[in-house]
Amino acid sequence: MVDTDFFKKNGNFKLKVLAELSESKIANENDAEKIIRNVASLDEAAEGDITFLQNVKYVDAFRNTKASACIVSKKYIDIAPHGLALLISDDPNYAYAKIAEKFYHKDNTYISVATEAFVDTSATIGARSQVFPGAYIGPNCRIGKNCVIHPNAYIVNSVIGDNVIIHSGSRIGQDGFGYAFFKGKYHKIPQLGRVIIENDVEIGANTTIDRGAGPDTVIGEGTKIDNLVQIGHNVKIGKHCILVSQCGISGSTTIGDYTIIGGQAGITGHLKIGSKVQIAGKSGVMTDIADGGIVGGVPSVPIKNWHRQTVAIKKLAESKGNNE
Amino acid sequence: MVDTDFFKKNGNFKLKVLAELSESKIANENDAEKIIRNVASLDEAAEGDITFLQNVKYVDAFRNTKASACIVSKKYIDIAPHGLALLISDDPNYAYAKIAEKFYHKDNTYISVATEAFVDTSATIGARSQVFPGAYIGPNCRIGKNCVIHPNAYIVNSVIGDNVIIHSGSRIGQDGFGYAFFKGKYHKIPQLGRVIIENDVEIGANTTIDRGAGPDTVIGEGTKIDNLVQIGHNVKIGKHCILVSQCGISGSTTIGDYTIIGGQAGITGHLKIGSKVQIAGKSGVMTDIADGGIVGGVPSVPIKNWHRQTVAIKKLAESKGNNE
Amino acid sequence: MVDTDFFKKNGNFKLKVLAELSESKIANENDAEKIIRNVASLDEAAEGDITFLQNVKYVDAFRNTKASACIVSKKYIDIAPHGLALLISDDPNYAYAKIAEKFYHKDNTYISVATEAFVDTSATIGARSQVFPGAYIGPNCRIGKNCVIHPNAYIVNSVIGDNVIIHSGSRIGQDGFGYAFFKGKYHKIPQLGRVIIENDVEIGANTTIDRGAGPDTVIGEGTKIDNLVQIGHNVKIGKHCILVSQCGISGSTTIGDYTIIGGQAGITGHLKIGSKVQIAGKSGVMTDIADGGIVGGVPSVPIKNWHRQTVAIKKLAESKGNNE
Numbered sequence: 001m002v003d004t005d006f007f008k009k010n011g012n013f014k015l016k017v018l019a020e021l022s023e024s025k026i027a028n029e030n031d032a033e034k035i036i037r038n039v040a041s042l043d044e045a046a047e048g049d050i051t052f053l054q055n056v057k058y059v060d061a062f063r064n065t066k067a068s069a070c071i072v073s074k075k076y077i078d079i080a081p082h083g084l085a086l087l088i089s090d091d092p093n094y095a096y097a098k099i100a101e102k103f104y105h106k107d108n109t110y111i112s113v114a115t116e117a118f119v120d121t122s123a124t125i126g127a128r129s130q131v132f133p134g135a136y137i138g139p140n141c142r143i144g145k146n147c148v149i150h151p152n153a154y155i156v157n158s159v160i161g162d163n164v165i166i167h168s169g170s171r172i173g174q175d176g177f178g179y180a181f182f183k184g185k186y187h188k189i190p191q192l193g194r195v196i197i198e199n200d201v202e203i204g205a206n207t208t209i210d211r212g213a214g215p216d217t218v219i220g221e222g223t224k225i226d227n228l229v230q231i232g233h234n235v236k237i238g239k240h241c242i243l244v245s246q247c248g249i250s251g252s253t254t255i256g257d258y259t260i261i262g263g264q265a266g267i268t269g270h271l272k273i274g275s276k277v278q279i280a281g282k283s284g285v286m287t288d289i290a291d292g293g294i295v296g297g298v299p300s301v302p303i304k305n306w307h308r309q310t311v312a313i314k315k316l317a318e319s320k321g322n323n324e
Numbered sequence: 325m326v327d328t329d330f331f332k333k334n335g336n337f338k339l340k341v342l343a344e345l346s347e348s349k350i351a352n353e354n355d356a357e358k359i360i361r362n363v364a365s366l367d368e369a370a371e372g373d374i375t376f377l378q379n380v381k382y383v384d385a386f387r388n389t390k391a392s393a394c395i396v397s398k399k400y401i402d403i404a405p406h407g408l409a410l411l412i413s414d415d416p417n418y419a420y421a422k423i424a425e426k427f428y429h430k431d432n433t434y435i436s437v438a439t440e441a442f443v444d445t446s447a448t449i450g451a452r453s454q455v456f457p458g459a460y461i462g463p464n465c466r467i468g469k470n471c472v473i474h475p476n477a478y479i480v481n482s483v484i485g486d487n488v489i490i491h492s493g494s495r496i497g498q499d500g501f502g503y504a505f506f507k508g509k510y511h512k513i514p515q516l517g518r519v520i521i522e523n524d525v526e527i528g529a530n531t532t533i534d535r536g537a538g539p540d541t542v543i544g545e546g547t548k549i550d551n552l553v554q555i556g557h558n559v560k561i562g563k564h565c566i567l568v569s570q571c572g573i574s575g576s577t578t579i580g581d582y583t584i585i586g587g588q589a590g591i592t593g594h595l596k597i598g599s600k601v602q603i604a605g606k607s608g609v610m611t612d613i614a615d616g617g618i619v620g621g622v623p624s625v626p627i628k629n630w631h632r633q634t635v636a637i638k639k640l641a642e643s644k645g646n647n648e
Numbered sequence: 649m650v651d652t653d654f655f656k657k658n659g660n661f662k663l664k665v666l667a668e669l670s671e672s673k674i675a676n677e678n679d680a681e682k683i684i685r686n687v688a689s690l691d692e693a694a695e696g697d698i699t700f701l702q703n704v705k706y707v708d709a710f711r712n713t714k715a716s717a718c719i720v721s722k723k724y725i726d727i728a729p730h731g732l733a734l735l736i737s738d739d740p741n742y743a744y745a746k747i748a749e750k751f752y753h754k755d756n757t758y759i760s761v762a763t764e765a766f767v768d769t770s771a772t773i774g775a776r777s778q779v780f781p782g783a784y785i786g787p788n789c790r791i792g793k794n795c796v797i798h799p800n801a802y803i804v805n806s807v808i809g810d811n812v813i814i815h816s817g818s819r820i821g822q823d824g825f826g827y828a829f830f831k832g833k834y835h836k837i838p839q840l841g842r843v844i845i846e847n848d849v850e851i852g853a854n855t856t857i858d859r860g861a862g863p864d865t866v867i868g869e870g871t872k873i874d875n876l877v878q879i880g881h882n883v884k885i886g887k888h889c890i891l892v893s894q895c896g897i898s899g900s901t902t903i904g905d906y907t908i909i910g911g912q913a914g915i916t917g918h919l920k921i922g923s924k925v926q927i928a929g930k931s932g933v934m935t936d937i938a939d940g941g942i943v944g945g946v947p948s949v950p951i952k953n954w955h956r957q958t959v960a961i962k963k964l965a966e967s968k969g970n971n972e
Binding site: 329338356364365417419420422425456458493503526528530546548551552564569622632638640641 | 706761768782784787788800802817819822823825827828829830832833834836837838840841842852855856858861862863876878880894898912913914916918932946948949952957959960961964
C-alpha cells in the first residue's frame, strides 16, 4: 500500500476516467462508474484498488488478487477472478503508468534552484528546472527546461536538453581516462570535448559519463540510463536506448537507436553497435554488432550460439566422468 | 602500526582482560598478567602487540611474528613461536574484533546532525544518530537511533531502523528503473514504494538502492552491503546477508537470510533466492536457488558443476592441437 | 571542434614550436613556419588544425582528413594525403597531449580551498592544491601540493601525496568490509589502517578505496584509476599501474608496478599479482600471477589459453548439431 507520508494522493477516480487516460478499454461497461481509490500490486491490492498484470510469472497472483480492477491484455480475460473489473490494454505497463501518474503527484517537493546547490554564475538553468542541494553545476554549463538535477549530482563541461532527469551522485563531464605512456610514465591527455545530453534523457544514481577527448560524448534523446553505469569519452549513444545498471561502454564506441544493454555488460572501445541491438546482461562485446543483433556471452556471440555454448559446456562437464 | 593521528588508543590492557572480553582462553596462565599495548597484523606486530591468525595463508607469518600475544584456534598451538602468548578462540577474527574495539574508539569525531547536512524539516532523526556534512535526508524520512549517515549520502522515501551505518555517497530511495515502452518512447512509471532498512544494517560507499515501484524495497536486519552495489526496486533481502562489492540485484528478486553474494555477481529480476545460499563472485544468476544452494558461473550452476565445466573447457582447449 | 565556452585557447603556434615541445620531427622543413590554430580529431579537423593518428582503425580518416598538420609514426608517411604537414613521432598520442596542453589551459577555473568545502580544521592542504565545493576532508588528513580534489569527493583517514587528482564522488578511506561472524550475527571489525596515495596518482569519479584493516591501503606513484573502481582494504598497488573502469580488487591483494587491469575485471583477495601484468577486461583472477603475465577469462588463464578456450567452445557448440 502506498505510504501517503511519501506520496500524496490526488483523489478517487471512476474507472471510465482511468480507461480513457490510459488508452485502455473497459471489458464490461457495467464497471464504468466504479470508484477506484488507489493503485497497488496484484498481491497487495485490496477493495477499491486498481492493479495490473504484465509479467506472466504473476498469473497466479492475478487469479487471487483482491483488487477491484485490473489492467490486462486480452488473453487473460477468461481467467480473471469473478467480480474483478478489467481494463483491456495492449500494454498494461503503460496504462498503469498513466493511471499511477493520475493518482500521485510526480514529486512531493518542488524547488527551483536550491540556495545550497553550487551553481557557477556563468551556467544557465532553463525555466521550471530544479537543482537540489549539494548539486554542482560548473562554468558555462547549459541546462534546459523542466530538468531535475538531484542532490550531489555533478555536471561540468556539459550541454543538457529539456526534461532531463539526473539522479543523485551522477558525475557528468569529468576528464575522460586518456593518457600517453612515455618514458616510463603516464601523461594526461587534455580532454577538450563536452558531454551533450539530448531531451528526455534520464541518468541514474552514481552513473559516470566522461566528457569527450576532442569530439563530444553524446547521449541521444529519450535514452534511459540506470545506476552505476560507466560511459567513456567520445561515446555516442543514439535515441531511446536502455542501459541497465553497472554496464560499461568504453571510449569512442557508437551505439544506434533503440538498443538495449543488459546489466553488467561491457563494450570495448572504438566499436560500432547498431540500432535495435540487444546485449544480454554480463556480456563482453569485443566486435561490431549490426542493426537488430541479439548477443550474449564473453566474448559475445549471437544469443542462440551463446545458448548452444552453455548447453554444450554443461553436457561436456557431465560426460567427462568428473563426478567426485 | 596504527597511526594515532587517525585512531586514538584508550590505554594498555592485561592479557587476562582481553581474554575475557573476547571470550577466548589463555593457553598458558603464566601469561595472564602480561601487558598488551596495541593490536597489529602478524607481520607488522612488535613487542607489546597482540595479533591474530585467521587465514591459513598466513601461517608462515605466524611462525615469524614478533608480537607478544596472538589469538589462534587450537590447532595452531604446536607451531607457535617460542615465547608467544596465545589466546585460544574458535573464531580469532571475532576475538580480534572485540580486542581492537577495546583499544580504539569507534570514531574520532562525534557530531549529531551537522549544520552543513541537508535535512528536511519533516524528517525525523533518532537519538544519538549522526548526520555528517553534505548528507541529504528528504521529506518524511525516518532514521532510527544510533545511526551514522556519512557525508554526501542521500536518503529519500525511506524508513531506516536503529544502528544503521550508511557510508559516503550511498544513494537510497531514488526512483526505480521502470518504464513502459509505448509508441516509440519510454514512459516513466511512477515509483510509489519506499526503501525499508531494518536494524543493524551497514551500506557501503556509493551503493545504490532504488525504492519500490509499488511494494517496498527491503534490506533485512543485520545485512551488510559493500561498496558500489546495485539493488533494484522491490527487491527484498533477508536478515544477516553479505553482499560483496559491485554485485547487482535486479528488480523484484527476493533473497532469504544468511545468504552471501560474491563480488561482481549479478542476479536477474523476479527470482527467488533462498536462505544460506552462496553465490560465487562474477556469477550470473538466471534461475531460482533453493535454500543452501552454492552456485557459480554464467549462467550459474551448482558450484561443483561449475568447477567441472572450467576443468572440461581447459582440457578441451589443450586437446584440440590449437598450440601455435 | 573545441567549444571555447568550456576551454580557453592560448593562441596560435608555428608548427616548429609544436614539434619541439612534443619531441617530434617535422617531415618536410618547408612546413616549419606553418601557423597552426587548433587541435581536432582526424574527421572533425579543418584548415589550420593539427590532428593525430594513433589507432590503426582510423587510417581511412587519416587519408581523408582536412587538417593542416598531423602527428603520425614514420610508417604512415607514404599514405598521407597531399599537402598535409606531418610531425613524425614514436608516440603520436604523447606528442598530441603536449600540443593540446599548449593550446589549452588545464582548467578554466581556479580556486584554492572553496569555502563550501567541508575541511576539518586538523587537516592540512599543501600549496597550490584546490578543494572544490562539497568535497569533504576529514580529521588529520594530509593532502600534498598541487592536488585537485573535485566536488563531492570524500577523503578520511588518508595521507595523499603531491600532484594527485581526485575526481568527483570518489570515496577514500571509509571502513573496509570486515566482519566476524559469531553467534548468528556479523560483528564489525575495527578498521585501523589508512589510505596512502603517492604522488601523481589520479582517481576517477565515484571510485571507492577502503582504508586498511590494520596495515594501510596503498596506491603507488603515478598509478591512474578510472571511474567506479573498487579497491578493498589492505590492497597495495604499485607504481604506474592502470585500472580501467568498474574493475574491483578484493582485500589484501598486492599488485606490482606497470600492471594494467581491464574494465570490469575482478581480483580475489590475498593474491600476489606481479609487475607488468596485463589482465583482460571482465577477467576473474583467482590465483597469483607472476611478473609479465597476460591473462583473461573466468577463472583467468594465460591469454593464449583463453583464446583457445573460446575457439574450442565455439567449435563444440557448432559441432553438436544443435542448430534449430
